[in-house]
Amino acid sequence: MLSSPNSSSSSGVSAAKETPPATAGEAPALIVYQDVSKSFDDRVVLKGINLKIFPGETVVILGRSGSGKTVLTSMLVGLNTPDEGSITVMGIKLQDLKTEQDWKELRLKTGYLFQGSALYDSMTVGENVAFPIREHLKLSESEIGQRVAEKLALVGLAGIEWKMPAELSGGMRKRVALARAIALDPDIMLFDEPTTGLDPVLTASIDQLIIETQKRFQMTCVVISHDIQSVFRIAHNIVMLHEGRIIEGGPPEVFRQSSNPVIQNFLAGRPSNDILKTDPVTGVS
């Protein structure tokens, strides 16, 4: 991952140094954000984001609630569009994709575990996991059943096809959502807070799942997480969003040693004056 952090903000936060990605030079970047900005009404959420994500790496995006993590990530599947700048995924410029048909190829290659990971409550677990398969692939019923069984086994839930989501614990629902997200064997996986609300043991098991599926399928993963322990377990590279900019980017060891007070406070779970000045959600000072 190569981020090009922006210049110092008015809060005195210093710019991060450029950190060479582990895979730089070996392969071209798979995802490139170039000068991406986004506002909602008069609230500026992203201010000129530059970020490169390389094949096969897991990049974790950190930031306070309301800092724009979901907005930034959901742009990769067209749920949000930049006001300015461009995003390229696998060589495809997203602004050139105008219709659902244009998006189809990329959607097949990108799995998205939504924040909250909602399942369709009126469908069985098996139907939930089969949903993207039916939508995108022309397979026979037995092939669909086989693929559903395989994905459920992968998340440690073999044989629960006939259960309803309401019968499952929160951790099981997350794992079913994960099975659904990887149902099409994506090249890119986006995880929006995959462990929020889970106990430490379940969190560790979801982390392990992310690590294993990433390795097994050589996926490129973008993970949004608030769980610092989790972040250091899974990340090859970490970027921190703050006040619309990437204020630090690099591997976990570089991140841990960052002298940036916003990062140190975030890692320690301490509120910083800088953060308390402004409501991160409403932007009201």
Ligand SMILES: Nc1ncnc2c1ncn2[C@@H]1O[C@H](COP(=O)(O)OP(=O)(O)OP(=O)(O)O)[C@@H](O)[C@H]1O
């Ligand atoms: N569709 C929208 N319309 C208006 N404002 C929006 C919209 N989507 C996001 N926002 C605003 O953009 C800002 C960033 O939202 P985002 O969901 O990306 O935050 P986040 O970093 O993912 O936060 P959290 O950790 O709470 O999930 C917030 O102030 C939010 O209210």
Ligand SMILES: [Mg+2]
């Ligand atoms: Mg979010």
